[in-house]
Amino acid sequence: MKREIRRACGHREVVTIYGPYKGREDALRREEEKVCTECFARAKAEDAARELVELEALFNLPSLEGSDKQIEWARRVRATRAKQALSFIKSRGVAVSVFVARDDVPLARALRVQSAKRWIESREIPDLVDWAAFMLS
Numbered sequence: 001m002k003r004e005i006r007r008a009c010g011h012r013e014v015v016t017i018y019g020p021y022k023g024r025e026d027a028l029r030r031e032e033e034k035v036c037t038e039c040f041a042r043a044k045a046e047d048a049a050r051e052l053v054e055l056e057a058l059f060n061l062p063s064l065e066g067s068d069k070q071i072e073w074a075r076r077v078r079a080t081r082a083k084q085a086l087s088f089i090k091s092r093g094v095a096v097s098v099f100v101a102r103d104d105v106p107l108a109r110a111l112r113v114q115s116a117k118r119w120i121e122s123r124e125i126p127d128l129v130d131w132a133a134f135m136l137s
């Protein structure tokens with residue numbers, strides 16, 4: 001069943017309700033308590049942007065070099081890597097502030113690479129040690 005409803009954000013949206021006829025009114029009410037697809041996507045993008053800035057601040061990451069488009073992409077790649085690095089650092093019981101200041105740790109140095117192109121090229125290397133070696137090669 002398709003029905004146009006008013007979402008919690010005030011936008012109207014057509015929703016499709018499946019299942020037995022009996023539960024459909026409840027299902028519609030639950031849908032009305034949610035924000036629309038567009039508002040949900042915007043909130044998600046805002047969360048990701050906020051998290052990206054927080055990670056850059058936490059690791060004291062430098063600005064990147066490249067075209068605007070490369071930099072935008074590379075910052076997202078770098079944020080994903082910084083999150084991976086953060087789990088690793090926490091698992092070792094090291095404070096991030098101590099970690100970022102270490103010049104003898106390849107992972108810390110690799111996170112400071114400023115070439116957007118290099119970041120993009122490195123995006124699919126799963127292992128942190130392999131990744132750091134690639135970034136510093």
Ligand SMILES: [Zn+2]
Nearest residue numbers: 009011036039
């Ligand atoms: Zn909306």
